[in-house]
Amino acid sequence: MRGNRPSSRRTGLSVRKRTERLVARRRIAQHTRRPPTPAQLAFDPLARPGHGSGRRAARFWIATVCSLLIHVAAIGVGVSFRSRRSASSDRQEVKILVRQKPPEPLPEKKPEPPPPIEKPDRIPPKIAKAPPPEKKPEPPPPTKAPPMRVVGLSLESTTEGGAGPTFAVGNTRAGETATRAVAPKDVSPVPPEPAPNPIVARGPGKSNQVASRVPVAGVKYENPKPRGGNKLKPPYPPTLRSQAIEDDVTVLVAIDVTGKVTSVKVIKPSQYPEMNESARATARQQEWDPATRNGEPMPQSLSYTYRFRLEDE
Secondary structure, eight states: OBTTBOOTTTSOHHHHHHHHHHHHHHHHHHHOSSOOOHHHHHTOTTTSOOOOHHHHHHHHHHHHHHHHHHHHHHHHHHHHHHHHHHHHOOOOOOOOOOOOOOOOOOOOOOOOOOOOOOOOSSOOOOOBOOOOOOOOOOOOOOOOOOOOOEEEOOGGGSOTTSSOOOOEEESOOSSOOOSSOOOGGGSOOOOSSOOSSEEOOOSTTOOOEEOSSOOOTTOOEEOOEETTSSOOOOOOOHHHHHTTBOEEEEEEEEEOTTSOEEEEEEEEOOSSHHHHHHHHHHHHHOOEEOEEETTEEEOEEEEEEEEEOGGGO
């Protein structure tokens, strides 16, 4: 034994429990400030006597007998109830008629659908026509003025022999008068709308004509030509191409003596700014062989049209 505590291997259960109770009472007494009253000691669970082994065995057998009695009573009630039910129930024969299901009618054959129409992989875009240009108001008709007769005079048109001068009649207006006088009936009439800058037609019986440049005898002009033989093609704006919109843009370019474009002006624009900007940028990138006069390069202005067409893409 260690100290005052007996060994648990040699003592019985009742002794160990009694010892534990004494230890518990001492521990409670150490932590208790006031002593318990007699009423509290009467309800002390540690002071109550413990249950013996004979009492625990009696309780076990009593519980077992009660359980057996309850089960036997339940079985007897079930058997009696079943016997009464079987005696009172009348058996009746029940006939079950099975009806055969009528045969289903054969389904009608539906006509075969027509073969599907093959659609093209790509639907051609609809070409949207550009809106017609706005009609400009027609200018008022010019007032008809009476034709003006102009008489030319030269030393060669005088008569021989000193009988007096004669005048060569016609519509020369400016320039050189004919050497010999012509009868008035043989002279061509003046046109109703004369050109603003007419050039004299030499010789009798010829009317004035509008000239594109000042005629100089013996001078050879060559217009500017695209370098490489082909003009650059402006890029088609993607948005307008997807909407199948077509239009034209006319530009006026100024070309110097080296063939470089110095300025670009859109003189006939499209109603779509994207096309105008594409044409302007392409015209600035174009290189030219300059215009020549008797083989010498010279600056010149030139106008041409860019056509935006879907079939050209």
